[in-house]
Amino acid sequence: MSDSTPWSQPMPDAQFKLMRDILAAPSPVGLEAAMTYGVLKPHFDSFAPKSWHLHQFRGNAGVVLDTHPGRDDMFKLMIIGHADKIRMQVRSIGEDGKIWINTDSFLPTVLIGHEVKLFSEDPEAPGSYRSIEGGTVEALGAIHFSDPAMRDGSKGLKKEQIYLDLQIHGENKKQQVLNLGVKPGDSIIFDRPIRHGFSPNTFFGAYLDNGLGCFVTSEIARLIAEAGGTEQVRVMFAIASYEEIGRFGSRVFAGELKPDALIGVDVNHDYVAAPGIGDKRMQPLEMGKGFTMAVGSIASEQLNRVIAQAAKEHDIPMQRDIVGVDTGTDGMAGVLASVDSAATSIGFPIRNMHTISETGNTQDVLAAIHALTHTIQSLDKLPDIKREFLDNHPRLDQASPLSHQGSEKPESEKDDDKDS
Structure with a gap:
């Protein structure tokens, strides 16, 4: 080559x-x-x-x-x-400000701790969308709140445990989320553009x-x-x-x-x-x-x-x-x-x-x-x-008979071995 x-x-x-x-x-x-x-x-x-x-x-x-x-x-x-x-989407909003989400085609365990973007249709202007950045996907919050089986890996996460954390705090937490116009069905995607990888000619991202x-x-x-x-x-x-x-x-x-x-x-x-x-x-x-x-x-x-x-x-x-x-x-x-x-x-x-x-x-x-x-x-x-x-269209009834070809590698494969 x-x-x-x-x-x-x-x-x-x-x-x-x-x-x-x-x-x-x-x-x-x-x-x-x-x-x-x-x-x-x-x-x-x-x-x-x-x-x-x-x-x-x-x-x-x-x-x-x-x-x-x-x-x-x-x-x-x-x-x-x-x-x-593939996307996540808002399922419901909790009184404590947690935004419970569906994870669609993701394994729940690959989501935890990652930054995402939420896209929400403007309730005052249907067809117009706003984006929210800075949220992360979470499940347990900390290892301290998990049972021993989850700590040693013998028990995994359930998709129903996954939520979006917008760092909401203070009074009326659910209302703070509602005031943003967030609603069930809103789309959520990873916030990770690709970049060059460590090894030559590689790249990674979402x-x-x-x-x-x-x-x-x-x-x-x-x-x-x-x-x-x-x-x-x-x-x-x-x-x-x-x-x-x-x-x-x-x-x-x-x-x-x-x-x-x-x-x-x-x-x-x-x-x-x-x-x-x-x-x-x-x-x-x-x-x-x-x-x-x-x-x-x-x-x-x-x-x-x-x-x-x-x-x-x-x-x-x-x-x-x-x-x-x-x-x-x-x-x-x-x-x-x-x-x-x-x-x-x-x-x-x-x-x-x-x-x-x-x-x-x-x-x-x-x-x-x-x-x-x-x-x-x-x-x-x-x-x-x-x-x-x-x-x-191939005709297998016209296939030619093939006999044993010996044990020597073809010359092309020998060349490949030398290059590798």
């Missing part, structure tokens, strides 16, 4: 800042417009040719940047990241899931625009909503725009570093070793073949991810929307998913960006792209 390739270099500062801005946008489930309209739409406007079109939607704040609007005669490829972040997929999607769009666009492929760069609660936003996109092929872009797990799962025999996906490609019942072998070939031709590191019957990502949008679409999912292994310290590797992210950019360009060169997908 050449040391001059983007995916073997540190991410440039300007690109890292864009990634940071996308991930920092406050976009809890159902309120994604801060990312889609506040960060990504201006970014799209900065490079998209005038002939491209941004689709907007009534029922959600998702957007789709379309290279050839209206051209249903072309082969349509949709690439999807999702803007929605909500890599899945601002990273949105960042990758937007950077592919920029590279395709800078390369002059496409001739045969109508590419739809989609930023979806509602992924975390059932992938509802992306299935609307697929139902409305009916892509012929669809690629979900989302975070994946670093199974090598994950504690306590050795007996599950997971595939050894690992941060820092390239992007991941879904392989399984739902993943299109034709589409995967094009992606894998593009990665191989350009020496872009790739790892195979075994997904079985469900990718767990927006790669399922076509199936869920009953649209005939070849589909797969691309990702990057991260650690500590759904915590305040999600950790990733910039080179994996860059590998995904450039692999999918080359994939689009490869698709665009096919002589009859629609027939390519219609006629070339």
Whole structure:
């Protein structure tokens, strides 16, 4: 692999800042417009040719940047990241000023002591929101108030114990909270922008899931625009909503725009570093070793073949991810929307998913960006792209017999051993 390739270099500062801005946008489930309209739409406007079109939607704040609007005669490829972040929300307000919250998709134990932002609709101006900073998520208050089983770790926290502490004190504590306009249903998210990690090419913070997929999607769009666009492929760069609660936003996109092929872009797990799962025999996906490609019942072998070939031709590191019957990502949008679409999912292994310290590797992210950019360009060169997908489903009845191959490692693996 050449040391001059983007995916073997540190991410440039300007690109890292864009990634940071996308991930920092406050976009809890159902309120994604801060990312889609506040960060990504201006970014799209900065490079998209005038002939491209941004689709907007009534029922959600998702957007789709379309290279050839209206051209249903072309082969349509949709690439999807999702803007929605898992959130906490206000459940009730106690007489002592505690704000009891629902924790949704978080483990209760990963929340304690962390700073958050609360977003509350102005009761005097519906549709306008205010933010409250400086609160922390708590449960017991201090070790002194916990029973022995909680002190030694044999008993855990219950989600019903989690509350937001705004340091309220004095008289009429509940009224102090009510006077702020805080009410049940208000959204709460972590206050932790990403920053560079200690090890080279690493970064950490909240909500890599899945601002990273949105960042990758937007950077592919920029590279395709800078390369002059496409001739045969109508590419739809989609930023979806509602992924975390059932992938509802992306299935609307697929139902409305009916892509012929669809690629979900989302975070994946670093199974090598994950504690306590050795007996599950997971595939050894690992941060820092390239992007991941879904392989399984739902993943299109034709589409995967094009992606894998593009990665191989350009020496872009790739790892195979075994997904079985469900990718767990927006790669399922076509199936869920009953649209005939070849589909797969691309990702990057991260650690500590759904915590305040999600950790990733910039080179994996860059590998995904450039692999999918080359994939689009490869698709665009096919002589009859629609027939390519219609006629070339793998035929296992035509599989050639394979005999024993000996015990020597292939030369390529020997070279890898020398490099490691």
